[in-house]
Amino acid sequence: MAPRPRPDETVDALGYMCPVPIVMLAERVREVEGGKVVELLADDPAAKEDVPAWCRRTGNDYLGMGADGDRLTFWIKKA
């Protein structure tokens, strides 16, 4: 099993529904330098597909997802 990426920033979108988590993620990723890893916490199940789609679309690196019950953690590396 791959190790959990070490995040430089965390975005807490727990309790928020689409499209809020993606908007929060986009806002934070815009602010950080290239190469930094942003961690997104979310419990909207749509995020499982939305976050990789957002990464594909924006050219950022999708590093993966962890799940603890309904609580999801995503790691994104800014391109």
Place this chain on the structure above:
Amino acid sequence: MATAQVTRSREAVDHPARKMALFAHSGTYDHLYQTVALAASGAAMGFEVHIFLSFWALRRLAKEDADRVDVPAYAAARREELERGRKEARLPPLRKMLEDAKSIGPVTVYACSTSMKLFGVTEAEARKVADEVLGTAAFLDRAQGAEVFLFI
């Protein structure tokens, strides 16, 4: 747990300014939510977003409380259900979501000049929500090449 797979799309790099055009007609909360949510997602994903506010959508956003929960007649029996659900889902106010969308990507909002005349929307009222007053021909020109074009 974590997977270390790295994916990167060349597409996003090669086509940075793809367009989304939304023709917003309906002014009930449920429809306006879709307009604003799609604009926010589109902006976050790097789309150039163009929103044309016509008829009831313009009247609502320019002259009324955008977040009063109302629905079309066919859904009237479910209005309170939506109002409760919105609170539980912590949906942000529509104007805030639109402002957030504008802060993360190129989102331009147009007010339909005919609708302004029909409903007595003043220039000042239109400017509260729209960046420009426009006609449909100019909107179609701005929207040319949009890969997402929706009437809401």
